[in-house]
Amino acid sequence: MDTSEETSQSEYILRPMNCELNQLSMPDGSAMLMQGNTAVIAGIYGPVEAKPQKMIYDKASIEVSYSPIKGPTKVDDRMTEMYIKETCEAAIIVTFHPASAICINVQELEDSGGMLGCTINAACLALINAGIPMKFTFAAVNCMIQEDNEDIILDPDSIQLQEAKAEFTFAFDSMDKNVICCYTTGCFTETEFLKAMDRCKQASQYVFDFYRNLVKKYANVI
């Protein structure tokens, strides 16, 4: 009985997460996040004055730049940028800062699976660190379905991903745990999708708890 409970507990556990805030001195907020061996660093400038061509008169424009570890930014990275941009846009109260810009810069440090999820989480932590007003925080969780036994594995690393039939990345909001963003690769059925979403939703609580503990540690003055 005990062992079954233990496994059901550890089913929701993700790879160990480590984060350091205020790693960079120039940005208004920064976060270096490690999920297992996947590591990124995110820095936020904002709200700053927007360039005339990118200015939106009634809300803040969000600019995201994602730099991979090697080589220049490619077409693949535009997709990552779009996901980060639209997910952050959903959370930030953009109408608070009309005609200004919030620049989110993410640098990949090491990729060992679950890169998109890690960048989204790092962006969220950097936004918290920068003190940008948000409607809710968000947490991304990665999972995959195994090729042979159709098991769902949460937060797989790059070795496990080689045996993946399908891979999912979900981002949830902290209030109702609804889905903000959803990225999939591979072929899957509706039930598999819903099951994966459910598992990730439960696991997202772990990420939110991590955020809370981290902020408690850094914001001891408050």
Add this chain to the structure above:
Amino acid sequence: MDSQYKIIHPVKYLQDHLAQDVRPDGRQFLSFRSISVNISSITHADSSAIFKIGNTTIVCGIKAELAAPKAESPEYGYIVPNIELPPLCSPKFRPGPPSDQAQVVVKLIENILRNSAAIDLKDLCVFKGKLVWVLYCDLMCINYDGSIIDACIGALTATLNTLTLPETLYNIETGSVSVNYTKRLKFPIKALPVSVSFAIFNDQLLIADPTDDEESLCLGRLTIVMNEDKICCIHKPGGIPISQDLFLRSLTKCKKRAELIRSLIDAAVSTIKQEHLNE
């Protein structure tokens, strides 16, 4: 009066319509625009199609060329999709290098083709390690009125479905290539992915097949791509958080719509076959 109101106050114009349970173009929330498919319209391409969803029009042409394969994948051909969003199709676009949106759409199309396993790249191999086909799939937007991914996937699958490649022989001893243009072989397609887009507004309001106006004012977008019975892509880049219930509703709606589009493409393809038989 109506058109002035729309220009001065686009957000309120749309919201007033939605409050009355109707959309500005008179459709119900979950009804789709009509589609039309025209196949083999461009004679110089190896195969082509024009796909229209309402006003959105995409022209797709495939050009096949012979090339040497990559050393690490000697028996795989390539498929190179590309989309052009010229200023002609919408005032949103400027002339110049491909916009971020065009790049994201291309990446998405590439992902969908790979995930749906519609094409086995081994079928493009002429001689292992020496010669493979490269399919340049050029998509051109003529009129941009929302649901661009649906139209692109529709045009691309219709085009791939009618693709024929000339019989090619590679002589290993002399290294010469002989292409027999008179004898063309049908290229096998393993699956027919169909994409369906939705827009999400306040209070979890789901709208199917959004137009450009609706798309630019919506709070979230969702695209689902389905094979016969499997889902091969769910693309929601961000925007307003949505519940599981909304996913279920959009999935059931998507299944029905996918059947219709598939039968339409099949019908268009079969007319081509008929013409060939009559000749």
